[in-house]
Amino acid sequence: MHEFSFAYNIFKVAEATAIKYNAKKISEVYLEIGELTLIVPDLLKQSFKMATHGSIAEGAELVIEILPGKIQCRDCGKISTVTLSEESYLTGLQLFQCRHCESKNTEIIEGKKANVKNIKIQE
Numbered sequence: 040m041h042e043f044s045f046a047y048n049i050f051k052v053a054e055a056t057a058i059k060y061n062a063k064k065i066s067e068v069y070l071e072i073g074e075l076t077l078i079v080p081d082l083l084k085q086s087f088k089m090a091t092h093g094s095i096a097e098g099a100e101l102v103i104e105i106l107p108g109k110i111q112c113r114d115c116g117k118i119s120t121v122t123l124s125e126e127s128y129l130t131g132l133q134l135f136q137c138r139h140c141e142s143k144n145t146e147i148i149e150g151k152k153a154n155v156k157n158i159k160i161q162e
């Protein structure tokens with residue numbers, strides 16, 4: 040499951056930060072997720088609950104901010120914002136069209152990354 044391994048990685052990053060600051064508990068974790076990562080926020084929240092069970096991050100709230108995907112056209116060089124269709128979630132296929140010249144010769148430049156932006160801890 041895509042979300043579970045991702046949730047576990049988030050937990051490890053948050054835990055390492057908390058340990059560095061001698062925190063007893065992590066209360067909130069702020070995330071930025073690119074829309075094109077295909078991560079489903081609800082599934083991620085459930086997975087995060089499982090991944091943090093019994094740890095210092097147990098009960099921590101996951102605050103997720105979704106960043107839109109961006110593509111650059113190889114033909115006209117312009118940048119378009121893209122969103123995923125439901126089929127993309129089902130098939131994992133991501134084919135994007137330039138909004139300026141309708142070329143399909145495009146490259147994803149943003150929206151594929153996810154990272155922990157901040158955490159809230161209790162000392």
Ligand SMILES: [Zn+2]
Nearest residue numbers: 112115137140
């Ligand atoms: Zn174009």
